[in-house]
Amino acid sequence: MNTFEDHTQDIERLTVTKPYVIGLCIMEQKALFGIVDARGEVLASESVLMEDYPDPTTFAFDVCDKILPMVERCGGMEKIKAMGISACSGNNMNGCIENPANLSWKGKISLAKMFQGCLAIPVSLMNDATAAAMGEMAFGNAHGLQNFVAIIMNMGLGSGIFVNNRIVRGYSGRVGEIGHTTIFPGGRPCGCGNRGCLESYVSRRGIIGNMQDLLRQRPEVATPLRDIPVEELTIEDIVQACEAGDEMALECLRYTGDILGKALVPVANFINPEAFILCGMVGSVCGKYMQKAILEALNNNQFFPMRWQTRVLVSDLKLDEAPLLYASAEAWNTKVNG
Ligand SMILES: [Zn+2]
The missing domain is CATH 3.30.420.40 (ATPase, nucleotide binding domain)
Known part of the structure; x- marks a missing residue:
């Protein structure tokens, strides 16, 4: 047994600070996403129109493509703790959007898994109302x-x-x-x-x-x-x-x-x-x-x-920022598994 294992990667993992999370709020007409810090300051944000994305997989790839340059501007992926997604009909227990009434997507969509695959960080997903409670608790x-x-x-x-x-x-x-x-x-x-x-x-x-x-x-x-x-x-x-x-x-x-x-x-x-x-x-x-x-x-x-x-x-949060803050709040509770 090698008693002198190389722990360089573990040391890097456990000493780096991760001051930001990614939030993504999926609403009826648009999806808003961006980088948020622990005090609820929005460092960068962007949105896409939901009508342009009849297919959730294309949506996930496109949104990741737009998120990555934002992440780079904020110091790279090692600065990001996790991602939080909020959507109507989102289920926190399985990371899926389930039969959303107000979106064109049908059935059970494993959106958390898709983003986890693209970004390689922990991703949590919850319904918009639960996210709102988390966000009002954290920032409101x-x-x-x-x-x-x-x-x-x-x-x-x-x-x-x-x-x-x-x-x-x-x-x-x-x-x-x-x-x-x-x-x-x-x-x-x-x-x-x-x-x-x-x-x-x-x-x-x-x-x-x-x-x-x-x-x-x-x-x-x-x-x-x-x-x-x-x-x-x-x-x-x-x-x-x-x-x-x-x-x-x-x-x-x-x-x-x-x-x-x-x-x-x-x-x-x-x-x-x-x-x-x-x-x-x-x-x-x-x-x-x-x-x-x-x-x-x-x-x-x-x-x-x-x-x-x-x-x-x-609520007295800024109207254009609140959905993003709500989506990001749960991300602070996710475990970082290296
Ligand atoms: Zn009803």
Whole structure:
């Protein structure tokens, strides 16, 4: 037996500092990726359009091609600890995206394995809501909280849950699907095939639907939103009207907040969180107009001894950076195996 083995490689491996991680956030329309440091500073980032990638393998190769020069500019791959990927329908337990409802990819896609093959670093993958909770914990308004629920509102509605300072992953890795709770049986159709899901009322599409309903129900009320064809209304139009003090737009977000607040009652009763954090592009911009209605609905309906304990906060991370920070947060927890 050779007692004088060469440990040069081990010594190199164990003495090099790895100050950065790679984040990749896959959203409905685009994927955002970049290099992030431990304080949440984005050193480099880029994006691609999802419509250009009907095939996930080509997507992985192309994104790696774009990531490698970024990595070189930041000091090379030895400076990178790991990669974190967030995507709707991402499963942390197997590193796969599973039957994504809002992407053109079908079936079970082993995306973590593909990137691990290309980049030769540990890669973790999780759903966008769980990633949001990790990101808000690491860099945002949940910093220091041990029990909270991140409510992520975009095209859909999901939640990421921290209990006793640990992320909840669930039995099969599919935790937090609050958006598909039936709140109005027989109500609006949902992308999942059911009717009356929370997501059909509290999401980008849901809020626009609430505004369209209000405009139809109250033809006598004047609002600048009537100048926009009802089918072309956007969240940005509604938020802009709120900022200008338009009573009808404000009522739309109060109504949405009331629905969400009631839906959060069982969540608050079950897990006794210190805070709900509204995040995601839609949650972040609409949140401040929904906060009061959420609190009222929650506390008028919650189990009496637990009332007025849970805060409702809005993410204040930069809108264009938050998805990347969320995706990168889990990467810090991955093990480096040399
Ligand atoms: Zn649904």
